[in-house]
Amino acid sequence: MDCNNCTVGELKFEIKVEGEFNLSMLQDVAAHLNRKELKIEQKGNKFILMESEVRDFADFCKDHMNPLEVFFKIANEDWKPLDELDNILDVQWIDEVIKKELLICYYQPIVDTQEDVFAYEILSRFQNEDGSIIYPNEIFSAARSRGRLYALDRVCRMTAVRYAAAIKDKKAFINFIPTSIYSPEFCLQSTTALANELDLDPTQLVFEVVETEKVEDLDHLKRILTYYKEKGFQYALDDVGEGYSTIEMLADLKPKYMKLDMQYVQGVAQDDSKQKIARKFLEKAFEIDSIPLAEGVEEREDFEWLKEVGYQLFQGYYFGKPGPEPLAIDQV
Numbered sequence: 001m002d003c004n005n006c007t008v009g010e011l012k013f014e015i016k017v018e019g020e021f022n023l024s025m026l027q028d029v030a031a032h033l034n035r036k037e038l039k040i041e042q043k044g045n046k047f048i049l050m051e052s053e054v055r056d057f058a059d060f061c062k063d064h065m066n067p068l069e070v071f072f073k074i075a076n077e078d079w080k081p082l083d084e085l086d087n088i089l090d091v092q093w094i095d096e097v098i099k100k101e102l103l104i105c106y107y108q109p110i111v112d113t114q115e116d117v118f119a120y121e122i123l124s125r126f127q128n129e130d131g132s133i134i135y136p137n138e139i140f141s142a143a144r145s146r147g148r149l150y151a152l153d154r155v156c157r158m159t160a161v162r163y164a165a166a167i168k169d170k171k172a173f174i175n176f177i178p179t180s181i182y183s184p185e186f187c188l189q190s191t192t193a194l195a196n197e198l199d200l201d202p203t204q205l206v207f208e209v210v211e212t213e214k215v216e217d218l219d220h221l222k223r224i225l226t227y228y229k230e231k232g233f234q235y236a237l238d239d240v241g242e243g244y245s246t247i248e249m250l251a252d253l254k255p256k257y258m259k260l261d262m263q264y265v266q267g268v269a270q271d272d273s274k275q276k277i278a279r280k281f282l283e284k285a286f287e288i289d290s291i292p293l294a295e296g297v298e299e300r301e302d303f304e305w306l307k308e309v310g311y312q313l314f315q316g317y318y319f320g321k322p323g324p325e326p327l328a329i330d331q332v
């Protein structure tokens with residue numbers, strides 16, 4: 001089985017030409033491409049070009065055709081207007097980040113009610129070849145536009161598993177993006193193989209669903225979580241809030257951990273509406289035998305209120321920011 005998203009090779013673009021005037025230019029387009037000795041495949045009004053050739057073709061379209069009636073797509077994505085092509089070509093740097101694994105991981109502590117370290121969330125930090133920082137929003141936006149989301153998610157996941165080997169006495173929470181995984185059996189086998197190679201106890205690793213609120217295909221998510229469970233791993237739902245609230249759905253997924261979104265955590269000690277949501281979340285966690293975790297704790301009074309009502313785990317800057325080394329208990 002192969003997947004365009006699994007490898008980071010040169011992108012292949014499919015071009016579609018529409019409109020009476022543009023269609024009348026097809027012969028000239030083909031002649032131009034042939035003169036440039038570009039490798040092309042043509043089927044009617046569609047061309048297939050490699051990334052190294054597509055910019056030249058786009059320039060020709062803008063000069064000699066109506067670019068508003070020229071469209072492109074990569075892999076199995078939707079057709080896009082030609083004027084969006086530069087958005088993909090200009091972020092080619094993401095390929096080097098993935099291929100050369102230009103990332104490290106930071107550890108952020110997760111503590112219990114006694115403020116002892118229970119686990120660490122392992123967070124990816126990206127850098128250019130010169131060592132300068134690339135912010136996560138840039139990275140994931142670039143990967144999404146080039147169809148590299150799975151490849152990026154995979155390298156982050158594999159790197160995080162390696163970092164987990166340094167904290168074998170604590171659990172490691174590792175993020176993953178469910179929409180980037182099309183087949184858990186195929187896409188996740190390298191992750192489980194690496195964990196076995198490093199002799200990690202599967203129960204040490206907690207795979208955390210990123211952007212839980214945005215998951216639309218619950219059946220697909222269930223397949224992924226079932227795969228993890230069958231391999232002995234645990235899993236968590238991140239950023240759970242009001243929109244992810246039906247007990248039937250949560251009971252169906254059966255997460256070991258549920259993380260209350262920080263927007264309901266910060267200021268909860270003084271906010272009745274946040275308290276209502278936090279209590280409702282807690283009830284649901286206990287109903288499905290899930291461990292409630294409050295993330296984004298920054299103030300002592302919020303921690304004390306959450307602890308008093310029954311929350312069991314906590315994460316946030318109050319206990320420690322992400323850092324290159326796992327904090328010892330007396331440093332938290």
